[in-house]
Amino acid sequence: MFGVAQDIEWALEYESDGLNNRKTLHKNETTSPTVYILQSRPVTTLTDSSEHDDILWTRAYGDEYWADATTPLFYDVMGKMLTDYVNHEGARIMGYKEITDTKLLKLHKSRVYFNTWVLEKAFSYYPKFARSQELLNYFPLEDQHRISQYPSILHKTLLSQILIAIRDPDGMMHKTDKAYRKWAEGFMEKCAEFDATDLNMLSDRELLSLYHDIENSGIKHYQLIRYGMVSHSIATNLMIKNWLIKWLDDEDGSLYAGLISGLDDNKTVEMNIRFSDLAKTLRKDAELLEKINSVDEVNSFSEVEIDELISSNSNFKKDFDLFIADYGHRSNTREILYPRWKEDKAYVVGVVKLLSSSDLDLGKKELESRDNRFKTGKEVSRRIKKEKGGFFKEKIFSIVLNLAQTYLTFRENQRFYLDHLLFRQRLMLLDMGRRLFEKGIIGDVDDVFFLYEKELMSFFDMNPSLKELDENTTLNDTLKLKDYIYERKNEFYRYKSSLPPKFIKNGIEFDDTIMEYDEKAVYGAAASPGTFKGIARVVESIEELSQLEDNEILITSNTDPAWTAVFSKVGGLITETGGILSHGAVISREYRIPAVTAVKGATTIFKTGEELVVDGNEGVVYKKE
Template identity: 25%
Template sequence: MGMVIELAQASHASLEQVGGKARNLGRLLADGFSVPDGFCVTADACVRFLDFNGIDPAVATEETVARGTFPSDVEIAIRSASESLLGPGAKSAAVRSSGASEDGSAFAFAGQFETYLNLTDVSAVLEHVRLCWASAWNDRLRTYAPDLIPRIAVVVQEMVEAEKSGILFTHNPVASGAPGIFVEANWGLGETVVGGEVSPDSYVLDRKTGRIVEKRIAHKLWRLRPGDRRAEPMPEGLRDAEALSPDELRMLWRQGRKIESCSEGRPQDIEWAFAGGRLFLLQTRPITTTVSRPRGTWSRGICDDVWSEALSPMTASVIAGRLSEAYTFQRPARRLGLRALIRDDIMKVIDCYMYVNADAVAQALQLIPEKLTADDAVGILPRSLQEEVNGSTRTWWRIVPALLRLPGLLMTEPYGLIHNNHRRVRQAFFPVFSRRIGAIEQQISSARAPDALLTAANRLTELAIRQQRDVNQWSYTFAMNCIWVLRVMVVRWADLDMAAFKDLLLVPVRNKTSEANAALEALTKEVRGDAVLRRLLESGTDAAFLQHLRTCEGGFASRFAAFIDGYGVRAANRDFTFARWRERPEIVVQMLRQNLCAEPVAVRKKTRESMRTAETKVYGRLSEKPWGAMRVTVFRFVLKYARIYLGLREELRFHLDRLFAGYRAVFLRLGDHLVSRGMLRRKDDVFFLTWTEVENAFRGGPAPSDDEIHRRVVDFERARVRQPFYFWINGRGENPVPDEDQDAQRLRGVGTSPGTATGFARLIRGPEEFGTLGQGEVLVAPGTDPGWTPLFRRVSAVVTEIGGVLNHSSVIAREYQVPAVVGVSGATRRIRTGDRVTVDGSRGVVEIHGNGSGSPESSGPADRSV
């Protein structure tokens, strides 16, 4: 087959050559549907590219593929097709990778999430075809299936300047929803609907007649405009107007039924757009699963701080299943008589993300007097429940029974007293934990039979429950309450702004994360001073660097091994599917290489002065108030424990990482046994089973089929790259309604590390993109994990979509004296790599100055002040 074929020909090509995306589009064209013009760069072109550059696909990396050069025949073919597509006018193209594996493996989704939009010249198309190929060798996919060799095709299509767009499911994918064809629509480009950034109009249409069964017209505040694809406020006249006319709905209904019929009756997930009155079909794929979304109201609040990442089925079955009671404060709730919280459904995993029962939270908040209620607690609720809580009669007498029981609870809980919890955790719990986890790790490595491994998994769970129920929940509660009281004292008692509150938290906090950072910095410094090591790290491969260390004794090699031994339970993501540093030490080599390019971190004297100045201001203001001496004493007490428990919380995260590394190890061993019995194709597939399914498999029951595992893999990977809805309300996903007067170029969140910085943005969605981050750039991410910490030494500021003052991003940003704004809804869609942005961590504001055309690589140092 040739290097490039027209999309219309893709329907006759093999899936291995063109991938699922291109073949589906080709079938639509062959069946007479309107699809934007385009072509497919075949997998043969990718193979030719690798051969020409001498790249062995078995050991290739994303970086080596991205640096390759095109052979002349491949470049000429792509250039010619691109020139024909773009023509002499002002057209633009979209470049999307198309997974080309036929075996139902992880690489059936390899690279299919890479999409590059609004490319206006041939050179840009060539560059992004190469980036699509490189994405198939990213760290994420190598982690999941290191032995598989991907084949990647690429789709290049003309962009449609959509006036309205959305999605259509030929069968309602929500199990709790009404049966029929499900349509969602918004004005402008469709990424706002597909990515879940806005609440779109939605319809359920009768499958036989097209009649509207259900209709919900949303208040639509934002849209992506054609051309530069910028977010802009919705014109006033369109905010509450239906995006679709009855004729357009009927056209979608007819096309949806026809596409399903042409797809052998398989239900389809279709992306569409209207432009110039014409309906274009942008993509179609089979609906893989019917999602069960519970009734009631569910919120990401709290969960997005405790567990921000998407959860694989195995991780979900542990966290929301085996450990659910420990995570949901059931024992204290029972002893205090808080019936609203005594229930089995406090937490649920919906579309791979953890949610808390907002109805239960609202009932509990109605017991607490308004003056004792933190704004943050009410803020995790949707507006309807906020109004219900604020409108209720919240008097002291309703909480009196719980308050009378509280002293007895605190006195009998082993870690329930704030003044000695931190000491008991460090002196009593940590040594016991280390002994027990060490014994379990030894059992995992030496066990031969599945029963012994399942026993080890159960022992891990017993230890995890003890840590979470007896230790973590109290330390977290103390940290959360101290931060809330401290903020009240600074803002309401001392009449100071939030900047002073944040300055108070700038004190360096000693914990395992800061220890690991210091140890990594020491290793980097040693490499800088060793010519051989530096040359190997800068110009050699990860494998060559590690091989060199194996031939050395003592010195740097022993210190590198000690680092892996001490901190190797960490990963860039806590989900069980991610390899830990101790499994893939090349991850640490990559961090060293990144550190080598970064400026050494120096503690800023100015930051300590800011902290002391804030303390002096608060003491001065409080001493002037009535009961000033008492206020100062209380403030000193709260400040002390706020700082103590912020540090302890990060320390406990490390011990949790050790538990999760143990879970990963034991389930991989069990996966080996299931592979040997012919029940799984690869041991890593075990993470796409639940714990109960693994137990049943060893008791003689069946394991899920290859097709079912593949569907779960694809669902999980899709979830990882999209922003989850903040709320689910009776089976429908929604996001908080932003202020109507909010500027499209000014985003608001929670400033958690003070200071300002202006620089070029770098969007990082996962560890596979760490290597793209340049010195002095502004890190923009859905959220971060302890495994992301080495990135903070290179950035000028941090912006995340989730989190609060206690969030890991906030703690590490304060340690590195980097301005941070967290909880910025839609940040990863509104800010693009290359945008010049200003991050104000004192006011919680992010301003977008550029238009995404900047060049971070050549931008130089950011403008920054603390």
Template identity: 20%
Template sequence: MLFFLDQISEQDLPKFGGKAAGLWKLHQLGIRIPKTVLLSTDAFEHYVEKNKDTLFSQSELSIEDRFLSCPLSEDLVKRLKSVLQGFQQPLVVRSSAIGEDGKKKSFAGQFKTFLSLKQVDVVDAVLKCWASLYASHVHSYDSNASKGKMGIVIQEQIEASWSGVVFTVNPQSGSWSELVIECVQGAGEQLVSAHVIPDFYLFRRPRPLPFPLRRIAAKLRMRLLDKKLTSVDEAPESLLMELAKKSIFLESKYGEALDLEWSVDEHDRIFFLQARPITQMQTDHRGEDIIWTRQFLGERWGVPATALGWSEIQPIIEHLIAYPQTSSLFLGGGESTRLYQGSPYINSTIFRHLLFKLPGAEPAPRFFLEMLPPHERQSWKSRYGGFPDWRVYGSIFQTTFKERRWERFRWNLFTNWRAWENYESQLSQFLEQEDTELKDKDEICLQIQKARDMAYEYVKVHVCSLLFANIWYQYSAWRLDQSGLEPEPYLTSNRISSTQRCNWQLWKLGKGQSSLDTVLELYGHRAEFSWAIFSERWCENPKRVIELGQLLAKEEDPQVRDTEALLALNTITDELPYDLRLLVRLTQRYLYLREEQRFHFDRLLWFWKKRWLWLEDFYQAPLRHLSLKDINFPISAEIKDRAEQGQKSWEDLLQKWKKGNQPSDFLMGEFPLNDQLNQLQGLGISEGRIEGKVRILNTFEDVEHLQEGEIMVVTTVDPSWTPLFLKAGGVIMELGGMLSHGAVVAREYKLPGIAGMRGATHIFKNGDEIILDGRMGRVWRKPTVLL
């Protein structure tokens, strides 16, 4: 049951678990690793079988205490003691579960590791490692983990001068022409536990090439592109270069991109502690179950959707995005949208098939990538290249031409913004003509139908505007980067938006320079979450408007700040070469539309809501809690009862949401994808590094607790939350991408931000001290050691 690496063969590896297998391969390649002895899974199986009645009984003891209460066999304890006589202390005990450090899942940070042990502590450490296989967070990560087995790795601990990790491809961009090294002084355990901010080094490296060209590629010079330091002393460049070259060598032997842990001892010798494939690198998810996401729609419904509100909006969305034949043939036959626990979801299965990746480049289009769960995003980023599913593209084009689908969109990539200007004019004219006194039921029902028609026209423009904003943003960012320019300062709106003008009025209200009536006349249609028709509007809760004004009044004049920022943007944009300037100006125009359109859609939805409110009052029934197909005029007592039952269910769901119990960001078929609550990595959406305390904002009602400079952690934000960006020090969002509202506003306000951090409102607690890096999309917990 106890073996040295030289005593086992490749055929024996399944008995020792994933981490042990990685160490064995390093050893076989002649790579220096710490002195190691392995405990096989046979020992685990024998121990569990002997003690199963105690280990898995109904008991108040924790699973770890139950394992500690059952001793190892005397024979195994004696053998451990004998073997470890030849090891120098301190010692390390690590888990090595079946599947750990694998291609599909890494189990990073899930199981126990123990450092700085004396020989007498090893037995308890082994038992605690085994017990960690049954921990609740491991079950959340992989519900099948507890059915597996676990080996154990025991090693001499390296007294490290430097430690860290190497990623042989850039894990954030997916670029195979870049290698990343992160390191800290001393032991590296705090680095992988996200308790220390590492030094960051980005290298240009030779790309993997076909065999005849590898010798040429090997002669390409490795060079340092970028670094971000927090240590007092900087790691020697010769050490970093040696690490990079050894890592490329190992990648060539493993035949895949690697995540490597390493340490350097006091004699400057490099030891590799672990080698594993970058998780999900080779997995193709196209044949898996249907994926549903709250991305995009979830940002627009921060409260549970009412049955009526959803049944009004869903057909409009379906009209534009549903391709039933394509779905039936290639995508599992699922609908395009659905409601789950009050939240709208989009069927994002199609984006698996539409994505592509040029060799060594980033997956495209980025908007499609953001609609997939994190493990699938990482899979796409880590692979060297990938083709789209041409059958799906072909089916979509066939349906598009057969049904003349282009007539449903304002699809011109260059002139969609003009279509918006026409729509905005039509909307203002419509509201001016139709927003009359409400007194006739039939006339009101006719106006509701007209509102639906205007909503169809809005979505025709809006969906394309969003897509084009993403396309032009990604292309402009690439062009600016190729020109040696940082994209972020250039890629923001080049006009003052209605949301910004709204903030100016709120600031004046707080300063006593404007009246509440003026603000409500101009902006009373605003809501916490814009696409939810029955979301509370500002004019329905003036107290909230007053609070926002008081909040903004503590900051500098936003009109001055916004005007100066716009002047600075125009100045630097005018200095660009002509062709690049035209491209950036077009992108800026679409970024302006990204937010402006939602502001005006709020106007239409308030018009729409008022008509339904009148009908609710007329029939004395909460009609919003019935779907359209269930509403028949006149309203019977039975329909009224169903509406009241629906209201109670909705209110119960709302309370759950307010307590932070919102639905999962992603569903796999009918089941929520479990959030990885130890995950401290998201999508960097706005550069900057900020240290501060966490403030969880589950609803807009929580904003009164936000203190100056705190980092607000939210599920998502809507345009009406914009004033908070003037007070917060940073923002972390569970939903959203590079062009979500929160991302755009964070960049405008120079606020460090992260999006797509699943489970963030549960990972952190109010008052937690963290450090947020908006460029890398990383968060470190405190107490933090700044080296």
């Protein structure tokens, strides 16, 4: 029934005898009681002893930022940056002494889990009104009320802001976005220098030195997102959302959605418009459109085959090449195991093919969103001014709204530049993998991603050289390493398409208590307002997006910015992970698509072809009879 072993609280009710249901049973007499399940939580098997660390780990926080299945190498590459610069260094700067050296992350069944103790201590610096349900959902249900009522340490919060101003001025709310844009400009110059380098011509030591140079250049990214994403974006948007509900009864979030969509300089939206423009060009060329539509598996085409396929239309090919030049560093996932679009142009053609079946103009739609934002802004301003103390309230609201909009755009754009960093790191790590493969140390170039960083770097350390180390590496050492890689690959692919339980402690996995709802209603988080009735389309991988029809309800585990171009086709969105600030939620509001996120088991509860109603106002999905 549940799919995994359960820890169940249950009760029996015997048939009543009049007003007395304590009927005495005589010898050999039997009765059939009714069994009630009061609550149930999944429990899986115990894991190895290394899991027994007495820490409660949550996957839910990772769902907001790091939801993809993760290889050991990427866990180390990005995990150390989040730990060292977002958590530890940030905590030292702000005076959060309790969390300056605590373990932040755990890799479990190919998913990244966060230490709930660190999150709880960080949230204690938030005022109570900012501890929204979206944030509380990172914790087990039994802990949420306690954390929501935890005394606010406002004097320490104020002190932390003073310390930021002294120790790291770029972390101040009015400076972080500007500092990030300045860093991004300089980093793109660094990327241009990198792109002119032939990695094949570098010695092992030169390759390692270049890797560290690019990695160090990216540290500033993490030092700024610790403020822009972790603090500024969450705080300002929760304040705006709270004020709109309190002052203007915006319970369904429609005013909030109107105010934070149609924002300028959103890299994800700009990318989607470019996708739409390519589809528009394709629709105008009936011959090329027919040629591409006649190919069932265009996603499997090689780069040579793609170039040959689109070469008949010089305008389309020119626009396509410009798109790759601007967005070729992007992918369907952060995970560096997977190729980027510059390495997999077939994916881009597949998305354009999908969008060409609709005549929707995303550029025009974006202008409509901006117009709606201006109109909503005027309405909200007018209504707030009518409130008691309205003049003062409107001034404060306007200032905070501007910051909320700035840091929503920041959230999207930081990913654009992170993808630039990860693309260059991927290329260097692949070249390291090639060298190890040629030495027979690993069985395949991509196996490099199933090494931990220390294991990999030990082959490229400044002393000894790879050549010298290879001469001293025994056959037994190589076979042992290949065995480790084999085990890690098996685990990664076993759990790649399934979500493990939300929490783990001392090797025991569990989810939130399962509450009994009406069998026709499934609850999640209200992420984008509106309601939509339509046909479900369950998509478990990026390859299945090609099956999506116009105005279907897209149901998936989680979305990535690279997916969002197809949002123009969908009528509603349901995801298993994410909250109101996830990419799926942000782009759903941008395109005014009703969305419900954090629906546990959505890809198994719902089936393709079912008729559903998505209620993004209340965070409910209804099954239609």
